[in-house]
Amino acid sequence: MNRVLVLLLFVAPLLVASPAHAHMLSVSHLDVTVGGTADPVRLELDLAVRDLALTIPLDADHDEQVTWAELQAANPAIDKLVARGLEVLRGGIPCRSRVTGHGLRRYDDGAYSTTLIEAQCASAGALSVRYGVFFDRDPQHRALLTIHQPSGITTGIAGPSNPVVAIGDGSWLSTLRSFVVEGVHHILAGYDHLAFLLLLLLPSVLVRSGRTWAPAPNGHDTAIAVAKVVTAFTLAHSITLTLATLGLVTPAARWTEAAIAASVLLTALNNLKPVVTRYLAALAFSFGLIHGFGFAGALLELGLPSGSRAAALVGFNLGVELGQLMIVAPLLPVLYVLARTRAYRTWIMPLISGVVAVLAAYWLFQRLS
Amino acid sequence: MARWFTGLLLSLAMVSAHAARPVLVRNAAADSVVEHLPRGYSDLEPRGGTLGGGANLATVEKLLSVSQRTGDARLASRAEALWLALPAQVRATTRALEVYSFIVQHRHDFAASLKILDRVLRAEHYNADAILARAQINLVLGRLREARGDCGQLALGIDVPSALVCVAAFSERTGEYAQARSLVERWLAEPSSNPSYRRYMLITRGEIAARSGESDPDTWFRQALALDPEDVRSLAAYARYLNHAHRFADTRTLLATAPRTDALQLQESLAALALKSSDSADLTRRLAARYALAHELGTVPEMRDEAELLLATGKTVAALALAERNFETQRDYEDVDVLQRAAQAAKSPGALKRVDDWARGESLDLRKAGGKP
Numbered sequence: 001m002n003r004v005l006v007l008l009l010f011v012a013p014l015l016v017a018s019p020a021h022a023h024m025l026s027v028s029h030l031d032v033t034v035g036g037t038a039d040p041v042r043l044e045l046d047l048a049v050r051d052l053a054l055t056i057p058l059d060a061d062h063d064e065q066v067t068w069a070e071l072q073a074a075n076p077a078i079d080k081l082v083a084r085g086l087e088v089l090r091g092g093i094p095c096r097s098r099v100t101g102h103g104l105r106r107y108d109d110g111a112y113s114t115t116l117i118e119a120q121c122a123s124a125g126a127l128s129v130r131y132g133v134f135f136d137r138d139p140q141h142r143a144l145l146t147i148h149q150p151s152g153i154t155t156g157i158a159g160p161s162n163p164v165v166a167i168g169d170g171s172w173l174s175t176l177r178s179f180v181v182e183g184v185h186h187i188l189a190g191y192d193h194l195a196f197l198l199l200l201l202l203p204s205v206l207v208r209s210g211r212t213w214a215p216a217p218n219g220h221d222t223a224i225a226v227a228k229v230v231t232a233f234t235l236a237h238s239i240t241l242t243l244a245t246l247g248l249v250t251p252a253a254r255w256t257e258a259a260i261a262a263s264v265l266l267t268a269l270n271n272l273k274p275v276v277t278r279y280l281a282a283l284a285f286s287f288g289l290i291h292g293f294g295f296a297g298a299l300l301e302l303g304l305p306s307g308s309r310a311a312a313l314v315g316f317n318l319g320v321e322l323g324q325l326m327i328v329a330p331l332l333p334v335l336y337v338l339a340r341t342r343a344y345r346t347w348i349m350p351l352i353s354g355v356v357a358v359l360a361a362y363w364l365f366q367r368l369s
Numbered sequence: 370m371a372r373w374f375t376g377l378l379l380s381l382a383m384v385s386a387h388a389a390r391p392v393l394v395r396n397a398a399a400d401s402v403v404e405h406l407p408r409g410y411s412d413l414e415p416r417g418g419t420l421g422g423g424a425n426l427a428t429v430e431k432l433l434s435v436s437q438r439t440g441d442a443r444l445a446s447r448a449e450a451l452w453l454a455l456p457a458q459v460r461a462t463t464r465a466l467e468v469y470s471f472i473v474q475h476r477h478d479f480a481a482s483l484k485i486l487d488r489v490l491r492a493e494h495y496n497a498d499a500i501l502a503r504a505q506i507n508l509v510l511g512r513l514r515e516a517r518g519d520c521g522q523l524a525l526g527i528d529v530p531s532a533l534v535c536v537a538a539f540s541e542r543t544g545e546y547a548q549a550r551s552l553v554e555r556w557l558a559e560p561s562s563n564p565s566y567r568r569y570m571l572i573t574r575g576e577i578a579a580r581s582g583e584s585d586p587d588t589w590f591r592q593a594l595a596l597d598p599e600d601v602r603s604l605a606a607y608a609r610y611l612n613h614a615h616r617f618a619d620t621r622t623l624l625a626t627a628p629r630t631d632a633l634q635l636q637e638s639l640a641a642l643a644l645k646s647s648d649s650a651d652l653t654r655r656l657a658a659r660y661a662l663a664h665e666l667g668t669v670p671e672m673r674d675e676a677e678l679l680l681a682t683g684k685t686v687a688a689l690a691l692a693e694r695n696f697e698t699q700r701d702y703e704d705v706d707v708l709q710r711a712a713q714a715a716k717s718p719g720a721l722k723r724v725d726d727w728a729r730g731e732s733l734d735l736r737k738a739g740g741k742p
Contacts, residue, residue, distance in 0.1 A: 025443070025662070025663060025666060026446065027662070031390065044393075051443060053410060053414055054410070054413055054444075057416065059406060059411065062411040062414060064407070064410050065406065066404045067400050067402055068401045069399035103394055104393070104403055105391040106391050108655055111403045137447055137450055138443055138446045139449070139450055140443070140446035141446070157666060159667075
C-alpha cells in the first residue's frame with residue numbers, strides 16, 4: 001500500500017475539520033465508608049469494564065462482548081489488580097484488606113465491575129486511601145472518591161500526582177491538626193529547604209564591612225534582621241503554596257525542583273562572594289516564591305480533603321512555619337555567639353556555604369538531567 | 370421545557386459532578402452481555418499477559434485509530450503512555466514523531482504538535498504527511514497564510530494526493546466552495562482502497578455541500594456512514610449538519626443508538642432542546658455533568674461544545690466567555706461560528722470586532738466562508 005495513504009490513516013483523522021474529540025475520560029468510582037475506629041473501613045471500587053478489557057484478559061473469546069460469565073471468571077485477576085493499586089492506611093500503617101464480594105454497576109458511560117472490600121485498620125491515626133489502579137497505563141485516569149463518615153459526606157479525587165487522599169473525621173479542626181503535622185514533617189525532611197534556611201541564617205549574624213565580615217553589633221538588631229528575612233521567605237512561599245495548591249498556577253515539577261536547587265546554589269555563592277549584601281529580605285522573598293511551589297507539590301501528594309481544603313492549606317502552612325521556627329530559634333543564638341569568633345568569619349561560614357554550594361550544584365544537575 | 374428550568378438543572382448538574390451511585394447488580398444470567406466493546410478492542414485486548422499487539426509503535430497507532438473512531442479518549446491516553454515507554458531510538462524515528470504529533474494534537478496542544486512536525490521536517494524536508502498535518506493544524510489555529518504556504522509546497526510537486534487534500538481543505542475553509550468541490554470530487558473519482566481516508570473526503574464533500582447551499586448534502590454523509598456506521602466523526606459531522614438545517618427529528622433518529630461520546634451527546638441535546646422533547650432536561654443535565662466532571666478532574670472539555678450547550682440553554686454571557694477563550698486557540702469554521710452566534714446573543718459587538726480583525730488579517734472573507742458579518 002502506498003506509504004502516503006498508509007500514514008494518512010493516521011494523518012487523515014487530523015484532517016477532519018471538526019474532530020469529534022472524545023473526552024470520555026477514564027474514571028473509577030471509589031466509595032469509602034468509615035464508622036468508629038474499631039469498625040472496619042468498607043470500600044466499593046467500580047472499575048470500567050472497558051478499562052479492564054484493555055488491562056486483563058476479560059473478553060475471553062475476543063468477540064468484543066463481555067458477558068456476565070466472563071466478568072465473573074475475571075474476578076481473581078481483578079482482585080489482584082485492585083490489591084496492587086488500592087491501599088487503606090491509618091496512622092501511616094497499611095490496613096489488612098479482604099475482598100468480600102463483586103458486582104456490576106451501570107453508569108452513564110458504560111458498565112463498571114464492582115469490588116467490595118473490608119479493611120481492618122490500626123486503632124489510632126489519620127486515615128487515608130492510596131489509589132493507583134491504571135495510572136501506569138493511563139496517566140489521565142482518575143478515581144472519584146466519596147467518603148461517608150458519621151460527620152458527613154466528603155469527596156476527593158486521586159490521580160497520578162496525588163494518589164493519596166486524606167480522610168479526616170470530617171471536622172476542620174482535625175484536618176488543621178493533621179496538616180500542621182504534615183507541614184512540620186515536610187520542612188524538617190526537606191533538605192533543600194533546610195539548606196536554604198541555613199544559608200540565610202549563616203550571614204545574618206554578621207555585617208559586611210568593606211570587603212570583610214564583622215560580627216553584628218548587637219543581638220536585638222540581629223534578631224530584627226533575621227525576623228525580616230524569615231518573614232519575607234514565609235510570606236513568599238505561602239503565596240505560591242496557596243496559588244499552586246488551588247490550581248491557579250501549575251508550574252512543571254521538574255523546573256520547580258531545579259529552580260529550588262538553583263536558589264540554594266546562588267544563595268551559597270552569595271555567602272562566599274557577596275553580591276547582594278543589602279535587601280536580603282527581598283532575596284529571601286524572591287526565592288521563597290520558588291520554594292512555595294515545592295511545598296505545594298508535597299501538599300498535593302497528600303491529597304486535600306475536599307470538604308476542608310482551607311483548613312488543610314492553613315494547617316500545612318502553619319506546620320511549615322512551626323518547623324522553620326524549630327530550626328531558627330535554637331540555631332540563631334548559637335550562630336550569634338560563634339560570629340564573635342574570627343574562625344567563624346574567616347572559614348566556618350565560608351566552608352559550610354561552600355559545601356552546600358557543591359551539594360546544590362549536584363542537586364541542580366540531577367534534577368535537570 | 371423553559372430555559373430557566375433547564376438552566377437550573379444544569380446548575381445542579383455542576384454541583385453533582387460526582388455521579389450518583391447506580392444500583393449494584395450481584396447476579397445475572399451467565400450469557401447476558403454486560404458491555405459491548407467498540408469495534409477494534411479485540412486487537413487491543415491483552416493476550417498471554419501482554420498488551421494485544423505488544424508494546425510497540427504499531428500498537429500505539431492501533432490505539433489512536435480506535436480512539437478516533439470510537440471517541441474513547443482513554444485509548445489516546447494509553448497510546449501516549451505507551452509511546453513514552455518506547456525505546457529512545459524508536460521514539461526518534463520520523464514515523465514515531467508523526468504519531469506523537471497527533472497524540473499531542475489530540476490533547477489540543479497544537480503548539481507542541483507543530484514543534485514536533487517542524488522537527489520531522491528538519492530531518493525530511495519533503496515529508497508530505499508532515500506538511501499536510503502542519504497545514505491542517507494551521508487551518509485549525511486560523512493561521513491561513515501559513516496553511517496556504519504548506520499547501521503551496523505540496524502542490525509544487527512534493528505529493529499530488531496530499532496537495533489535493535490540502536488545497537481542498539484550504540478552499541473549503543476560505544469559502545472557495547467551487548474549487549473545493551472540484552478537488553474533492555477529483556479525489557473521490559480515483560479508486561481508493563483506504564476506507565478511513567475515503568470517509569474523510571466524503572465528509573468534507575458533505576460539509577461543502579451544506580455550506581454552499583447544495584440541494585442534497587445528505588448523500589455524502591450517508592456514503593461516509595455506509596463505510597463505517599459507528600464512526601463517531603462521521604456521525605458528529607452529519608448530526609451537526611442536520612441540526613444546522615433545523616432537521617432536529619432526523620438528528621434524534623441518527624443518534625438514537627450512537628455511542629455516548631460528548632460530541633454526539635451535544636448534538637442530541639441540542640436537537641432535544643430545539644424539539645422541546647421530554648428528555649431534553651435529562652440529556653442536557655447529564656452532558657453538563659460530564660463537562661463539570663472534566664473541569665473537576667483538571668482536564669478541559671471541548672470549549673466550543675461547552676459554549677454551544679451554554680448558548681442553547683440561555684447562558685449567553687457564559688457561552689460568550691467560553692467561545693472567546695476557545696477562539697484564542699482554535700479558529701476553525703465551527704469555532705468562529707459559535708463565537709459569532711454567542712456574541713450576537715450576548716449583544717457584544719466587541720467580540721464580533723475581534724473576529725473581523727482576525728479575518729481581515731488573514732484575508733478571509735467571512736461572508737464567503739460562511740461567517741456572519
